[in-house]
Structure formats: C-alpha cells, structure tokens
Amino acid sequence: MLNLLKKEYGEIMLFNKDHVEHELSIKNDSGVVFDDLHVAETLNATQLDKIMKRVFQTWDSDYYFERLAQFNVPKRKKVKELSRGMRMKLSIALAMAHHPKLL
Structure with a gap:
C-alpha cells in the first residue's frame, strides 16, 4: 500500500488512484503507525x-x-x-495530525 514493497502483478488502488502513479498524494492522505517510531532519536516532539x-x-x-x-x-x-508506550503515542499523534483520510 505504501509502495515499500514492489508488487509482482495486479493493481493497488487507493482513493481511486494507482498507488505508484499517485504515491505522494496517497501518502499525504494516509496516516501510518509502524511497530516503532522511525525518526531520529535525538529529536523531541516539538522538533518533529x-x-x-x-x-x-x-x-x-x-x-x-x-x-x-x-x-x-x-x-x-x-x-x-x-x-515504548510513549513512543507509540507520539507515533499515533504524528499519524493523525495531518488529518489523513485513512489511518
């Protein structure tokens, strides 16, 4: 969905858009929470x-x-x-703060 892995065949459509052709637009409309917060660990929430x-x-x-x-x-x-719990809460706040259509 996020185009992190290349598909072997078929189509992936999100918001009626091809996930590769409209990758930036789709990512702007999506909020993602991974299993860990993947940002520089020296940053704080205000800097993020x-x-x-x-x-x-x-x-x-x-x-x-x-x-x-x-x-x-x-x-x-x-x-x-x-x-770890606080990192996950921060990750959720980051994923939600741009008002994604899909979380």
Missing part, C-alpha cells in the same frame, strides 16, 4: 512538529499538540528518552 509542517500540506500543529497533551506525551523529551 517543525519537520512535519514541511512534509504534509495539511499538517495541523494545534491538533498535534492537543493529541500530545491528551496522550500525556512530553513535548521536549528526546525520543530516545521516551518509553
């Missing part, structure tokens, strides 16, 4: 907000920080200092 603003056209900082507060995720603690 600044990066994501440049990645997603629909990034919503207010919504992101509301989710962090709701999940009790510290904004200034480095990722490497967070527990």
Whole structure:
C-alpha cells in the first residue's frame, strides 16, 4: 500500500488512484503507525512538529499538540528518552495530525 514493497502483478488502488502513479498524494492522505517510531532519536516532539509542517500540506500543529497533551506525551523529551508506550503515542499523534483520510 505504501509502495515499500514492489508488487509482482495486479493493481493497488487507493482513493481511486494507482498507488505508484499517485504515491505522494496517497501518502499525504494516509496516516501510518509502524511497530516503532522511525525518526531520529535525538529529536523531541516539538522538533518533529517543525519537520512535519514541511512534509504534509495539511499538517495541523494545534491538533498535534492537543493529541500530545491528551496522550500525556512530553513535548521536549528526546525520543530516545521516551518509553515504548510513549513512543507509540507520539507515533499515533504524528499519524493523525495531518488529518489523513485513512489511518
């Protein structure tokens, strides 16, 4: 779905779009939570907000920080200092903050 693995045959359509031809558009409309948070561990949630603003056209900082507060995720603690549970909560906030059509 995310075009991380190449398909051998057939079609993959998301939002009525081919997943390869419209990869960036589809990724912008999708929120993904992996089994771990794959970002630089020296960053904190506030720094990640600044990066994501440049990645997603629909990034919503207010919504992101509301989710962090709701999940009790510290904004200034480095990722490497967070527990696994806190990392997952941060990952969920990151996945939701650009208002994806598909989570």
